[in-house]
Amino acid sequence: MRPQKFWVMGASSVLLGVTLLAWQLQSRAADDRLVMAPESEMDNSEIMAAKLTAAHRVLTGLVARDSAMIKGAGKDLVALCKTAAWRSVEEDPVYTHFSVEFQRLSERLVRLAEEENLDGAAYAYQGLTSTCISCHEHVRDVKPIQPASAVRPAN
Numbered sequence: 001m002r003p004q005k006f007w008v009m010g011a012s013s014v015l016l017g018v019t020l021l022a023w024q025l026q027s028r029a030a031d032d033r034l035v036m037a038p039e040s041e042m043d044n045s046e047i048m049a050a051k052l053t054a055a056h057r058v059l060t061g062l063v064a065r066d067s068a069m070i071k072g073a074g075k076d077l078v079a080l081c082k083t084a085a086w087r088s089v090e091e092d093p094v095y096t097h098f099s100v101e102f103q104r105l106s107e108r109l110v111r112l113a114e115e116e117n118l119d120g121a122a123y124a125y126q127g128l129t130s131t132c133i134s135c136h137e138h139v140r141d142v143k144p145i146q147p148a149s150a151v152r153p154a155n
């Protein structure tokens with residue numbers, strides 16, 4: 001085989017390998033994305049599991065410095081906030097506060113990822129995580145408590 005021909009064959013197989021790898025990476029990223037229309041019929045537990053997955057992907061994106069991944073996961077979080085089941089809990093003012101804060105931080109995360117501001121995105125992610133915990137604390141520990149007027153001893 002002439003060296004020149006050998007070189008062309010080698011180069012084209014490297015090119016094929018790179019193309020396949022890129023395709024694989026792209027389809028993996030696409031698979032991870034949540035396929036969901038806003039106002040969809042997801043129930044509460046599906047929403048919460050999806051929230052956890054999206055938050056995990058934000059963290060993966062932050063450590064890998066992959067702004068596209070952060071942006072995609074942030075968009076999923078924004079979409080989750082708009083589902084009917086998420087909104088249906090919003091009668092309680094404190095829950096509403098955490099919910100609005102969660103959406104605001106998710107939107108901010110998307111914007112910062114678009115601007116490639118990963119330090120800012122990391123900060124927004126920390127805020128999001130603390131909102132997850134605060135809202136859960138409220139839902140679990142505070143909300144079931146009766147209003148103060150109901151437990152105050154009668155004089």
Ligand code: HEC
Pocket residue numbers: 044045048049051052055089095098099100102128129131132133135136139
């Ligand atoms: C605005 C309020 C709110 C925020 C913010 C919030 N959640 Fe939730 N989460 C809930 C409610 C309400 C439930 C259902 C609780 C129940 O059914 O007892 C829940 C349940 C869950 C569950 C299921 C828990 C279980 O016991 O099965 C997971 C997981 C979860 N949330 C993850 C997250 C993550 C991760 C975040 C942040 C990225 C987050 N949540 C932010 C309100 C919130």
